[in-house]
Amino acid sequence: MRGKRIKEIRELMKMTQAEFGEKLGFNWSKIKDLESGKLNTTAEIALLIEKIYSVNLRWLLTGEGEMFCSSDSPLASELPDKIKKIVQELPLKRQKRILEYVEDQRDLSKLLCE
16 A cells, blocks of 8 residues: 555656656665565655655555645645636635635644644
8 A cells, every 4th residue: 555655656746766766765676666565665765755755654654644744745836836826817805715725724734744
């Protein structure tokens, strides 16, 4: 199961096994073996993935919670401009509702990732 989650992270980031492994100091075959379950995801590997890719450790180990806890997630930098453009085109009342929703989600995320 952990291997499937590692593959999910890698594919979400549109990385090859070699690219994903390089940042972790692993070759592509180790990533292949982790994803297939041939090699167990040790605590050390899970902690390294958490640190390098800002993955929620609880999600990686159990599948529970959010995939990413941090605003440092690899996808976070792509979203603000897209979201800002969409939200700015909405009526002011809807913009305020969206901001309230985002704040609620941020608070919830902080609770779940602690």
